[in-house]
Amino acid sequence: MRNNNVAIFSADMGRGGTQRVLATLSNYISKEREVDLLLLNKEGHYLREIDKNVNLIDLDSSRSIFSFFKLLKYFNRREPDLFIASMEHLHFISAIAILLSKSKVKAIYRLPSNPSYIYTEREHPTLYKKIQYKVLKISLKFIYNFNFVEAIIVPSEKVKEDFLLHFSLKHSNKLRVVANPIDTIQLDKVEPTKEVFFTNDYPIVLSMQRFEMEKDNFTVLRSIKETLKTRNVNFLLLGEGSQEKELKNLVQDLGLENNVLLPGFYADPFPILKKADVFVLSSFAEGMPNSLLQALYFNLPVIATDCNFGPSEILEDGKWGALVEIGDYSSMSEEIIKALDGKLQTMPKEIFKKKYSASLISKKYLTLDA
DSSP, rough: OOOOOOEEESSOSOSSSSHHHHHHHHHHHHSSSSEEESSSSSSSSGGSSSTTTTEEEOOOOSGGGGGGGHHHHHHHOOOOOOEEEESHHHHHHHHHHHSSSSOOOOEEEEOOOOOHHHIIIOOOSSSHHHHHHHHHHHHHHHHHTTTEEEEESSSHHHHHHHHHOOOOOOOOOEEEOOOOOOOOHHHHHHOOOOOOSSSOOOOOEEOOOOGGGGGGGHHHHHHHHTTTTTTEEEEEEOOOTHHHHHHHHHHHHHTTTTTEEEOOOOOOOOOHHHOOOOEEEEOOOOOOHHHHHHHHTTTOOEEEEETTHHHHHHHHTTTTEEEEEETTTHHHHHHHHHHTOSSOOOOHHHHHHHHHHHHHHHHHHHEEET
């Protein structure tokens, strides 16, 4: 006998945008269906945001491959109606487990970013990793065409186009564009932070993203240096990552110590976001950046690089903020000044909710299972 439940699969509830999306989906879908949240490791900052009515299942596996038999047992025992997973290596291992189980589950596989970046543009640190991703891509070409795969979700039209450059589907209607869910109910409860970061009261420009190559935080720092030639501003860069030391060195080299602060990663950055005056995104590549969406909901003027693949669609080619070329710190500085002067259009909440509210997006996932 099948249960009327949904299984959602993630590596953990760590600090990334993917984990936040799955946490939000778990909470909202659990309002209508029973939800099992399967984690390779029951850890991460977003665990505290999971509702009590979500069943947390710890697979206690250091790598996805080691979760195979536990997944197989889960599918045979629980026989969920719907299975949702994000990240390609989790697509692979779960598909094999479903294939070898007696379950009649339907799977929805979500891609958080564009395949071109994952398979061709990203630098893999070892030969083993390069081979691993080549094998993964070949495997997924078959897996995505399995009958139990109900839908493949991508966050934007451009990512959809990019997906079709790497994968061919027997049934093209499997590929769907569904935006990332934003918990607007949670955001409506946020109050601006009382934390003091600077001794002055200059406007705050904010960015929050990982300190990794693809995020190009160096360009934002140079744009702040340029902006300070004519305007008094402060800059907060929230996050952490492998480039932290390099970024702090650049802050010193540019003489920005009095106006720039890297206070670290915040599991709950929203009070800071609500206090900010301008939001900046500087990435080389994105799928659909949650931070940009959250900034828009708080009615902040936003500046983003016109990178593949999310910002231009979110901002409707510059209607709801400014788009600048990747690495162009001078143009970024000019747009920051426009934002400070109130010359950038912000997105009305009514329009935002119709596109990105979690209640609407979670229903779309369940409709795919109808």
